[in-house]
Amino acid sequence: MAETAFLTFAIPTYNRAAKLDRLLGTISEQLARRGLLGTVEVLVTDNASADETPAVAARHLGKALRLRYFRQPRNLGFDGALRFLYEECRTPYLWLFADDDLPFEGSFDAILDALRAHEPALLLYSFMQPPGSPDRTYAFAEPVHLEADPVRAIELVLKQGKVSGYVLRRLALGEEDRRVRDRFVGEGWLHHVLAFGNLEAAPIPRVAVISEQLATCDAEYNHLPWTPAALYDLYRSLQHPFPMRHAPGLWKRYRRDGYCWAVDLAYHARTGVMVPSDPASYERFIRDIPWRLDLLHHRKTVGRFLLMKLGLVEPWLKVRPGFLALRALFHRVRARLRRRRGAAPRSLSQSSET
Numbered sequence: 001m002a003e004t005a006f007l008t009f010a011i012p013t014y015n016r017a018a019k020l021d022r023l024l025g026t027i028s029e030q031l032a033r034r035g036l037l038g039t040v041e042v043l044v045t046d047n048a049s050a051d052e053t054p055a056v057a058a059r060h061l062g063k064a065l066r067l068r069y070f071r072q073p074r075n076l077g078f079d080g081a082l083r084f085l086y087e088e089c090r091t092p093y094l095w096l097f098a099d100d101d102l103p104f105e106g107s108f109d110a111i112l113d114a115l116r117a118h119e120p121a122l123l124l125y126s127f128m129q130p131p132g133s134p135d136r137t138y139a140f141a142e143p144v145h146l147e148a149d150p151v152r153a154i155e156l157v158l159k160q161g162k163v164s165g166y167v168l169r170r171l172a173l174g175e176e177d178r179r180v181r182d183r184f185v186g187e188g189w190l191h192h193v194l195a196f197g198n199l200e201a202a203p204i205p206r207v208a209v210i211s212e213q214l215a216t217c218d219a220e221y222n223h224l225p226w227t228p229a230a231l232y233d234l235y236r237s238l239q240h241p242f243p244m245r246h247a248p249g250l251w252k253r254y255r256r257d258g259y260c261w262a263v264d265l266a267y268h269a270r271t272g273v274m275v276p277s278d279p280a281s282y283e284r285f286i287r288d289i290p291w292r293l294d295l296l297h298h299r300k301t302v303g304r305f306l307l308m309k310l311g312l313v314e315p316w317l318k319v320r321p322g323f324l325a326l327r328a329l330f331h332r333v334r335a336r337l338r339r340r341r342g343a344a345p346r347s348l349s350q351s352s353e354t
Helices: 017-034 053-060 077-088 107-118 150-159 175-182 190-201 234-239 241-246 250-271 279-288 293-297 299-309 313-343 348-353
Strands: 007-013 040-046 067-071 093-096 122-128 145-147 166-169 207-216
Touching (some): 007 017, 007 077, 007 107, 017 040, 077 093, 107 207, 150 190, 150 241, 234 241, 250 279, 299 313
Parallel strands (some): 007 040, 122 207
């Protein structure tokens, strides 16, 4: 009798045949080495890719990997794909994972051990971006941190923007839960909404957090298939009933910050730091985004907004090295003058006061 799988590794994919092939090969090798091929089921939903994605899936089907592949008749979008994966999952847990990311060796063991030991509604972990970065999303001292406070649980979710950082308990959602969830489909943050929905519906709304880095992006992490509007709309996920009940004003802060983050992302795309797959959509965003007083909360973003609106990004990039050099020189001179003043002999009046 075949072993009953405990975890679904759920991959949404679209026109990334080579990266999907790399990911399926990687997890197949890792699961085989760890003796977990029967414990983990792999679920792929293909958003009607126009490349070799079906052929890649066909090569992996029927091999040792426990793989189910669904080719959608049309592009469901990112959120639609996540909703499909959640509904199609038939194991107690599912690990959402982007097709261009890679799990580290031992990550399946760490996640399975934490799930079995603590049975959380949601598991989060530190994700490495960019490749080789030592920075961790979370920094708890214990190997697995457990959080049951609703407000702190919401904050933990908001710290993890990467879909690959989410492991969800597969709950049997009622019609009302599905209706609430489906209101958010298309806004780009359904992984947040699924997490909040789990915390809302779970008998014990507990979050497990592994601070160790368990997965990484690849070298093309700065290639963006989405527009700044996704950051602009981040606050809407906080209008889910769970955060609205436990942190009702939080969405307002994220509406302000998300607007500023969207401006920053558009600026980084204009400067070449980020590489959008659809540059025209970024140009439309820059053209149409309105001025808001929220910019005053992010001083650097004000300058970026004005440079983009006035068409001065390219001239600024040319003079920026010289400006930064002059600023550094100014700070060095000012620091030297301060040190000299601090070393000067005290006046008579200063001496008499001591």
